[in-house]
Amino acid sequence: xxxxxxxxMTHFFGGLRAVHNYNLAIEPGQVRGLIGPNGAGKxxxxxxxTGIYRPTEGExxxxxxxxxxxxxxxxxxxxxGRTFQNLRLWRHLTVLEHVKLARYSKIRYGLIGALFxxxxxxxxxxxxxxxxxxxxxxxxxxxxxxxVVINLPYGTQRKVEMARALASEPKLLLLDEPTxxxxxxxxxxxxxxxxxxxxELGLAIxxxxxxxxxxxxxxxxxxxxxxxxxxxxxTPEEIRSNPRVIDAYLGKEGVA
Amino acid sequence: MEVRGSTVSPAETMAGNxxxxxxxxQLAQIPLLGWLCGTLLATAVEQTVGESLAKAxxxxxxxxxxxxxxxxxxxxxxxxxxxxxxxDIPGLVASLKTIAPDxxxxxxxxxxxxxVYILPTLIVARLSAPLTxxxxxxxxxxFPLWVSLLLHLGLFYATLHLxxxxxxxxxLILRFxxxxxxxxxxxxxxxxxxxxxxxxxxxxxxxxxxASSVLTVLxxxxxxxxxxxxxxxxxxxxxxxxxxxxxxxxxxxxALAVAIPSFRxxxxxxxxxxxxxxxxxxxxxxxxxxxxxxxxFMNQPKWANLPIVFAxxxxxxxxxxxxxxxxxxxxxxxxxxxxxxxxxxxxNTRRTKMVTFLFxxxxxxxxxxxxxxxxxxINPGTFGVLKLSEVLAMVYLGGLNSVVxxxxxxxxxxxxxxxxxxxxxxxxxxxxxxxxxxxxxRPTGLIAFTEVKxxxxxxxxxxxxxxxxxPGEGR
Numbered sequence: 001x002x003x004x005x006x007x008x009m010t011h012f013f014g015g016l017r018a019v020h021n022y023n024l025a026i027e028p029g030q031v032r033g034l035i036g037p038n039g040a041g042k043x044x045x046x047x048x049x050t051g052i053y054r055p056t057e058g059e060x061x062x063x064x065x066x067x068x069x070x071x072x073x074x075x076x077x078x079x080x081g082r083t084f085q086n087l088r089l090w091r092h093l094t095v096l097e098h099v100k101l102a103r104y105s106k107i108r109y110g111l112i113g114a115l116f117x118x119x120x121x122x123x124x125x126x127x128x129x130x131x132x133x134x135x136x137x138x139x140x141x142x143x144x145x146x147x148v149v150i151n152l153p154y155g156t157q158r159k160v161e162m163a164r165a166l167a168s169e170p171k172l173l174l175l176d177e178p179t180x181x182x183x184x185x186x187x188x189x190x191x192x193x194x195x196x197x198x199x200e201l202g203l204a205i206x207x208x209x210x211x212x213x214x215x216x217x218x219x220x221x222x223x224x225x226x227x228x229x230x231x232x233x234x235t236p237e238e239i240r241s242n243p244r245v246i247d248a249y250l251g252k253e254g255v256a
Numbered sequence: 257m258e259v260r261g262s263t264v265s266p267a268e269t270m271a272g273n274x275x276x277x278x279x280x281x282q283l284a285q286i287p288l289l290g291w292l293c294g295t296l297l298a299t300a301v302e303q304t305v306g307e308s309l310a311k312a313x314x315x316x317x318x319x320x321x322x323x324x325x326x327x328x329x330x331x332x333x334x335x336x337x338x339x340x341x342x343x344d345i346p347g348l349v350a351s352l353k354t355i356a357p358d359x360x361x362x363x364x365x366x367x368x369x370x371x372v373y374i375l376p377t378l379i380v381a382r383l384s385a386p387l388t389x390x391x392x393x394x395x396x397x398x399f400p401l402w403v404s405l406l407l408h409l410g411l412f413y414a415t416l417h418l419x420x421x422x423x424x425x426x427x428l429i430l431r432f433x434x435x436x437x438x439x440x441x442x443x444x445x446x447x448x449x450x451x452x453x454x455x456x457x458x459x460x461x462x463x464x465x466x467a468s469s470v471l472t473v474l475x476x477x478x479x480x481x482x483x484x485x486x487x488x489x490x491x492x493x494x495x496x497x498x499x500x501x502x503x504x505x506x507x508x509x510x511a512l513a514v515a516i517p518s519f520r521x522x523x524x525x526x527x528x529x530x531x532x533x534x535x536x537x538x539x540x541x542x543x544x545x546x547x548x549x550x551x552x553f554m555n556q557p558k559w560a561n562l563p564i565v566f567a568x569x570x571x572x573x574x575x576x577x578x579x580x581x582x583x584x585x586x587x588x589x590x591x592x593x594x595x596x597x598x599x600x601x602x603x604n605t606r607r608t609k610m611v612t613f614l615f616x617x618x619x620x621x622x623x624x625x626x627x628x629x630x631x632x633x634i635n636p637g638t639f640g641v642l643k644l645s646e647v648l649a650m651v652y653l654g655g656l657n658s659v660v661x662x663x664x665x666x667x668x669x670x671x672x673x674x675x676x677x678x679x680x681x682x683x684x685x686x687x688x689x690x691x692x693x694x695x696x697x698r699p700t701g702l703i704a705f706t707e708v709k710x711x712x713x714x715x716x717x718x719x720x721x722x723x724x725x726x727p728g729e730g731r
Contacts (some may be wrong), residue, residue, distance in 0.1 A: 051599075052596065072596075072600055073601075073602050073605065081600075084600075088596060088600075091594075092589060092593055093586065101583060101587060101598075102601040104584070104601065104602050106602075107584060110584075113584075114582040114584040115579055125583065164601060167601075
């Protein structure tokens with residue numbers, strides 16, 4: 001049984017059909033890519049899976065459970081972590097606080113612990129902090145743990161976002177253009193980080209990406225989206241040679 | 257030793273800087289414990305020799321608020337006179353003559369402050385530093401943190417008590433400041449930590465004030481409206497905390513009425529709905545004859561004395577400090593900075609906002625209850641727009657997202673309002689101007705987004721010699 005299965009998902013924004021009859025099945029440990037021209041509905045699909053929008057039609061099934069109708073925080077706690085296309089970091093908080101906060105749903109000390117500072121709370125906070133440090137070390141950003149994110153370089157901020165998404169211990173990680181706006185150096189580093197995540201944590205990864213080299217390098221299979229519909233699906237080689245993909249996306253630059 | 261005068265050569269300036277550095281280095285060695293000992297002794301000095309010293313300095317009485325009023329108000333009066341009589345020189349001279357006796361008090365007030373507060377504090381704090389450093393270290397090493405914390409609080413309370421003992425007026429101001437601290441902190445939770453804009457705090461305060469007043473008057477006071485006390489008044493002071501907590505809970509229930517409609521979405525909704533709520537509370541109270549309507553409600557037993565108010569303030573600061581430092585509390589900061597991201601990171605945004613808002617309202621209610629039992633009388637007019645602007649000013653003056661900032665803001669503005677009280681109407685021109693200047697200079701307030709850890713506050717300070725050695729040893 002696949003980890004995540006999306007069946008016949010359709011979504012309308014008013015009269016505009018943003019996603020049409022979308023299907024997806026991701027196995028544990030798989031890395032899959034989603035490409036397509038701007039406005040094709042890629043991010044909308046992410047927002048539908050994570051519960052920010054509720055699909056007009058269709059089912060989203062994670063581990064045999066239908067996610068439609070759940071709140072974003074519930075879906076996140078069930079095991080879907082994500083990053084955002086335009087970094088959505090909490091500008092006044094430190095790197096460490098970001099990673100600790102992503103474990104919110106797993107905190108057991110409750111309001112009493114928060115208000116009265118019980119021993120249990122301090123033990124649990126210390127435990128969360130230790131995990132957070134380990135994760136930051138893995139991402140290579142533990143040296144900035146106590147810095148406010150807004151002061152960090154862009155590539156580091158991207159890593160913080162990735163670390164934050166991983167801290168919630170997802171089974172599936174959705175990456176929305178993880179290399180957007182990065183310089184070549186940061187880019188290679190990021191590709192390495194994504195590989196490392198897949199290998200060490202065994203997560204399934206679903207990523208939106210514009211840089212063909214990155215997608216082709218990382219993904220086992222790729223979907224191409226155009227006007228909310230999947231026009232091609234297959235291995236990187238198949239996608240590269242698919243005439244519809246070239247027409248809709250890859251070859252567009254030459255035509256325009 | 258001191259370098260003064262208009263012609264200061266570069267060498268002298270350097271000597272002046274060196275002197276300043278030396279003073280700073282000397283002061284940096286004093287732990288909080290030392291400062292508290294110093295201020296405690298200073299207040300003790302005031303208790304014993306204050307009266308006679310004031311007489312000797314030809315002051316009418318011991319200056320109420322550190323002589324600030326004696327120093328500032330003649331200066332403002334001169335300013336006002338100059339504005340008023342710009343062209344009219346004889347008029348100006350005449351009015352300056354009336355101010356002159358006030359002006360003559362200034363040197364005495366300055367000397368009093370220097371002799372009674374500053375010198376004893378500095379001397380005792382510095383001389384006792386080796387001892388207090390060792391004591392602070394011993395306390396932190398040997399005992400859990402709260403032992404040291406309680407000792408500091410005890411010393412601080414003793415200082416406040418001695419200082420307040422001088423006059424009824426000081427006692428009242430002290431309690432008002434403490435209540436303002438509770439209010440400001442709780443509003444900061446909403447406006448700072450949660451990033452929403454709430455205007456309903458006077459409403460919550462009114463709900464807490466009236467609810468706890470009704471309880472205490474009904475159960476423990478022989479009142480015209482509510483009749484004979486239902487319980488023996490002797491146990492009243494012991495039940496007072498319960499009345500305050502119920503008052504706080506009533507305010508929380510009121511907060512629910514604001515929160516449910518406004519937290520479905522973000523934006524200005526909360527500001528508008530909470531403002532409406534404040535007016536609703538006020539007019540409901542004005543129309544409830546049983547609790548006095550617009551005339552107000554009186555006969556509350558004056559149980560909120562300094563130790564009670566101090567204890568509640570300490571508990572409030574402690575709880576809010578705990579809350580804002582926990583991951584659960586910080587979730588509200590995450591919601592403020594990016595709600596979508598917070599949701600995607602498993603944070604229950606709606607619950608977070610509710611909890612923070614209700615918690616804030618609870619403390620506003622408790623503050624209201626304390627206020628009612630300080631005054632022994634409340635009326636709905638107290639809990640209006642003026643109160644709102646006062647609390648908002650304290651929050652934004654002190655600084656968003658900071659417990660220390662809120663304490664400083666409440667203290668600063670309350671003192672300022674008292675000091676400027678003789679200016680009457682002009683007070684409400686001077687204070688807003690100060691706030692505008694501040695907002696331009698520091699939009700998030702004086703001490704925004706700064707946390708002071710209790711551990712750092714209580715820790716012993718290094719002596720000069722050891723701190724000089726540390727870098728050499730390559731720490």
